[in-house]
Amino acid sequence: MNNVGNLALTKQRQAVLQVIQDSEGHLTANEVFEHSRRILPGISFATVYNSLRYLRNEGLIGEVRFGMDCTRYDRKLTRHDHAICSSCGSLVDLDLPIPDEFLKKGERLSKFKAESIEVVLRGICPDCNK
Amino acid sequence: MNNVGNLALTKQRQAVLQVIQDSEGHLTANEVFEHSRRILPGISFATVYNSLRYLRNEGLIGEVRFGMDCTRYDRKLTRHDHAICSSCGSLVDLDLPIPDEFLKKGERLSKFKAESIEVVLRGICPDCNK
DNA sequence: ATTAGAATTGGAATTATTCTAATCGCACTA
DNA sequence: TAGTGCGATTAGAATAATTCCAATTCTAAT
Numbered sequence: 001m002n003n004v005g006n007l008a009l010t011k012q013r014q015a016v017l018q019v020i021q022d023s024e025g026h027l028t029a030n031e032v033f034e035h036s037r038r039i040l041p042g043i044s045f046a047t048v049y050n051s052l053r054y055l056r057n058e059g060l061i062g063e064v065r066f067g068m069d070c071t072r073y074d075r076k077l078t079r080h081d082h083a084i085c086s087s088c089g090s091l092v093d094l095d096l097p098i099p100d101e102f103l104k105k106g107e108r109l110s111k112f113k114a115e116s117i118e119v120v121l122r123g124i125c126p127d128c129n130k
Numbered sequence: 131m132n133n134v135g136n137l138a139l140t141k142q143r144q145a146v147l148q149v150i151q152d153s154e155g156h157l158t159a160n161e162v163f164e165h166s167r168r169i170l171p172g173i174s175f176a177t178v179y180n181s182l183r184y185l186r187n188e189g190l191i192g193e194v195r196f197g198m199d200c201t202r203y204d205r206k207l208t209r210h211d212h213a214i215c216s217s218c219g220s221l222v223d224l225d226l227p228i229p230d231e232f233l234k235k236g237e238r239l240s241k242f243k244a245e246s247i248e249v250v251l252r253g254i255c256p257d258c259n260k
Numbered sequence: 261a262t263t264a265g266a267a268t269t270g271g272a273a274t275t276a277t278t279c280t281a282a283t284c285g286c287a288c289t290a
Numbered sequence: 291t292a293g294t295g296c297g298a299t300t301a302g303a304a305t306a307a308t309t310c311c312a313a314t315t316c317t318a319a320t
Contacts, residue, residue: 010268010316026202026221029307044270049308052203054268062204064212064221066196066248069308070276072156073182074192082194083240091156091194094240102226103251110213110224112253118196119249121233123242140299159276174301179277184299199277200307 015039016051020061066120081118085125094121145169146181150191196250211248215255224251 009017019035020027027035033048055061067084072091081094096119107114139147149165150157157165163178185191197214202221211224226249237244 012269020203021205023205026204028200028202030200032203042270045307046270046272046309047268050269056203059207062206063201064198064204065201066198066250068194068196070158070160071193071195072158073150073162073186074156074194075151075153076192077189081236083236083242085242086245092240092242094236096232096236096239102249106211106213106224106226106249106251107253109226110222110251110253111256112213112215112222112251113259114251114253115216116253117249117251119232119236119247120196121236121240121242121244121247123237123240123244123246126241129243138298142300172301175276176278176301176303177299180300 012043012047013051017055083121085128086122087124087128090125142173142177143181147185197252213251215258216252217254217258220255
């Protein structure tokens with residue numbers, strides 16, 4: 001094992017970290033697995049997931065996930081935003097008026113033709129906050 | 131079958147729609163399945179998924195999903211936003227400066243203690259847009 | 261060196277979602 | 291109105307994404 005600071009960087013975790021740091025863009029867990037195998041052929045999928053969670057918790061890599069583990073369905077049809085509790089996972093609606101220039105700015109910076117824009121606030125819900 | 135307008139509302143789809151419309155909040159597919167079974171005991175999980183997709187495409191129900199089918203990992207650690215292409219699913223970074231009052235407003239409306247805030251722009255990416 | 265306890269690994273299991281062969285039901289014909 | 295062709299719909303089976311947990315490995319104290 002290779003301790004840097006107080007970090008437990010096993011060779012599996014080093015391999016996964018190297019894959020992320022050498023990558024451009026946004027790899028899926030599957031892609032990380034495929035690349036990690038080239039560095040460490042025996043590594044398992046589960047270890048890649050364990051390592052990704054560890055590295056994310058240590059703040060060494062970023063994750064795009066929005067805190068949800070599955071799709072949710074809703075009778076509400078109008079555009080609205082959401083707040084997700086990092087502690088209990090609850091998802092609540094939030095109506096933030098989006099200034100039109102905000103959407104315009106997003107279009108300009110991304111070069112996308114925008115269909116919709118949504119804000120996700122992550123934090124601690126009133127229940128979990130005592 | 132029961133056609134309303136040009137909608138093919140089979141009894142399965144009617145059951146799923148009724149479940150969503152009678153619900154408060156944000157049901158998972160699994161919860162929709164459990165509730166639908168009370169109305170139509172023989173309905174299968176796959177049919178619930180098919181119906182949810184149909185009803186979403188027809189604009190009869192809302193979906194919270196952010197267009198991603200799995201978690202993605204990233205070397206970038208600083209706060210940033212994302213644009214997701216509705217056509218090809220590509221995910222690109224977007225740096226929108228979030229005014230501090232925007233976060234404050236989110237906190238006030240949701241009653242959450244905010245940890246972070248992220249904007250998701252959904253639209254058509256330059257490649258898919260010819 | 262030995263061992264107890266903690267941390268890590270990875271095969272197996274679980275959960276979420278999609279695929280597709282079989283079935284259903286409407287429109288048309290005789 | 292009975293038969294038939296065909297697109298739409300259903301749902302069992304398969305796949306994909308993620309987590310669980312028993313076995314193993316590592317660390318530190320003796």
